[in-house]
Amino acid sequence: MDQRHEVLQDIYKGLLSGAPLNKGHHEVVAIICPFMTSEDMHEASSRSERDESCDLDNMSSLRCPAGLLKRHSYNDRQKETACLQLSLIEMMSSHVHSPSRGVHEDCMGILRVLLEEMDLVSQLISLFGDQDKLLSLLAVKCVSSLVLFQITITDTLNEVWQKMCFQAFRERPDSSAMNGCLWSLTAVVKGVFKGTFQRKTEILENLFTSFDPAFNALYATMFSLSPSGMNQEPLTYTKEGDNVTTNLVSFIDLLEVFVAARTKLRICFPVQRLLFQQAVLALRMVASPVQYLVKKKLLALFKRCLLQKAGEDFFKGEVDSSLKHDGNLKSDMLALANSVLQSVHAGWLQDIPVSPKPSFFGGTEVLGNSNVEGGPDLVMLRAASLILIKSLEYKVQNSTTEEGVADLLSYLCLLKLFLKKHLKSASLSQHLLHPCAWVSVIFMEQDDDMIEAAKALLILHLHFRRLSGIISDGVDSTGSLTQLTHENGCNPHCMFFLFLSSVAFDHTVLLDFLISTETCFLEYFVKYLKLVREDWEHFCTACHYCDSVSSETGEQNAACSENACGSKTISQDDQACRQLVFPVAENNVLESESPESQTKCNVKYSDGPLVDYGSSDESGSDLVEPVCLATGKQFSEGLQDDSFKIGNSVCQSGDKDQTLSKHCQVTGDQGMLMHSSLRDNMLYDSLTSSGGMFNKSIMCLMGLRKAVTRLQRRNLFPYNPTALLKLLIQIETKSGLTDDRL
DSSP, X not given: OOHHHHHHHHHHHHHHHTOOOSSOHHHHHHHHSTTOOHHHHHHHHHHHHHOTTOOHHHHGGGSOOHHHHHOSOXXXXXXHHHHHHHHHHHHHHHTTTOSOHHHHHHHHHHHHIIIIISOHHHHHGGGTTOSSHHHHHHHHHHHHHHHHHHHHHHSOOOHHHHHHHXXXXXXXXXXXXXXXXXXXXXXXXXXXXXXXXXXXXHHHHHHHHHHXXXXXXXXXXXXXXXXXXXXXXXXXXXXXXXXXXHHHHHHHHHHHHHHHHHHHHOOOOHHHXXXXXXXXXXXXXXXXXXXXXXXXXXXXXXXXXXXXXTTTTTOOSOOOTTSOOOTTHHHHHHHHHHHHHHHHHTTXXXXXXXXXXXXXXXXXXXXXXXXXXXXXXXXXXXXXXXXXXXXXXXXXXXXXXXXXXXXXXXXXXXXXXXXXXXXXXXXHHTTOSSXXXXXXXXXXXXXXXXXXXXXXXXXXXXXXXXXXXXXTTOOOSSOHHHHHHHHTTOOHHHHHHXXXXXXXXXXXXXXXXXXXXXXXXXXXXXXXXXXXXXXXXXXXXXXXXXXXXXXXXXXXHHHIIIIITTSSOHHHHHHHHHTTSSOOOBTTBOOOOOOSOOOXXXXXXXXXXXXXXXXXTXXXXXXXXXXXXXXXXXXXXXXXXXXXXXXXXXXXXXXXXXXXSSSOOOBTTTBXXXXXXXXXXXXXXXXXXXXXXXXXXXXXXXXXXXXXXXXXXXXXXXXXXXXXXXXXXXXXXHHXXXXXXX
């Protein structure tokens, strides 16, 4: 090991220990400046001993030889040394704010010499497109740290760095230097974003304003690589294709940082609005011949934008409430939602590629087992589903025009076609016999996304109720709304029961969700409890249907295998559903046609909870519970073939005057007959004493109420749960159940 390596290791150990460096600033600079010779190092050390205040002219001969940096003939030893030197420079920039005064002064002095006298940024920029990827990456990180250091001491951007970025952004998308500039710009914005700068808003304003002209052209270039409708094979991993993929990934990361700065710091400049106002260009990229990774990251970005969670991976903490409000955010979110809905109407969902292999952490293959059946890539399905659902939510909440129920439900029908296309594996299809089960299946691995989807669908249901003229007590005389939401997989009662069933009716799971700040469960739960209070009869109806169907499990499954399963082809379903997409409807309610045939309902039991809650107090023996409340056609006034259902199942019809004590029965004239039946005392006793869905759900809510009350009395609950407890007590009172009866 030569002398330089020993000295570099001593400097590294000194920085780790927080001890001041026992060397002059220029001597350290000569040691850590890449590709300086031993003679230069010795000369700098001598100068440092004679005169620590060397000026720029005296140090000009010791500048890094740019010609050597641009050549690719340096040996492995030189590259190893250069990588260590670049790492130390970046490390020093992170120690500028060290609490140790000696370390702080040393780092400040050394970085000033590197930045002002050695002009290191100009030299390292030539490595941005170097063939050695490690050396190029370290050069980019080093330059970014120096740019941030200059912002710290002068509140100005490095002009050489800016000029290089402008030049790279005007080059071809496969430019090798573009990735370094995109990565560096992302790192600088993140650094300002997360740093302790006093004038953070002004710095970002200067940065965004200066890059605005170049970024507009770059956005159009990057997302216009493949016009919509091109039928080409994906780019192969040639050098040029690899560069395009890398640049697109870096560009998407940069867009997320821009959006995060907008939502977290509430600053808004033109470059931050591009993704919202020109979303169509980016949406078309999903159908273009680029690598699957690019499409996946792009969908994830749109999902985070609509959830307002961009930057959650690198920004921790709450948004400062004292910051000014972004007046354009609402209109931009609506513009993004409209672009998504227009694209979906044009067939965008069907163009989204979904890998048939599951997505694991670190890859898609299981080593040693190539025949693992795990279903499709649920990450893509979750992202696409949430993008559409959240767009519909923004549409109904912020649009100035009233969309009809049929028009809104048509988008959900297209979503069901998209999911049906990809959810074909046996391991998933057995869980999808209920039309509302898709939420639990798709989002089973992501709790926060699952609650966001449930909340958005609940908001859509409330909007449907208002448009359909539902009166305040929740009674729907025709049952048409319940039928439509059930057939389209967005019935809130069904989704709530399926959720409870998936967690084994364990109230401690609900308690964890209420306490956690990682999901919007509190907002969703309060909205749903209010709906239950107003829509009690449909809540009870769903419970009774589940109990009636589950009592005939064996017979129903046999009937499904003989009559229902395989009775229709996928193409027939698709054709029928497409007829529903933009139908002519009266009074915003879809009309149903009488079915030609009806068969018994198919029932499926849950295989287990979303996650392992075996340590919870009330989990264990109840891990297997019925999850099929009813099937899509069970709630129909008149069942029609275009009713979408992931599982092929239909309820058996019967005389409309007969009670529902044995089978789930509906008629084309009256729809659901539960309203009058629930008033019958015998049926109510059967409902509450059977130990089925109604009993278990109320028991779960009652256990939750007791747990929250106990924590509140001990001042251990993180917020005031008075309003929540009031709702839970009202639900218990409506149920008529007591601890003794349970």
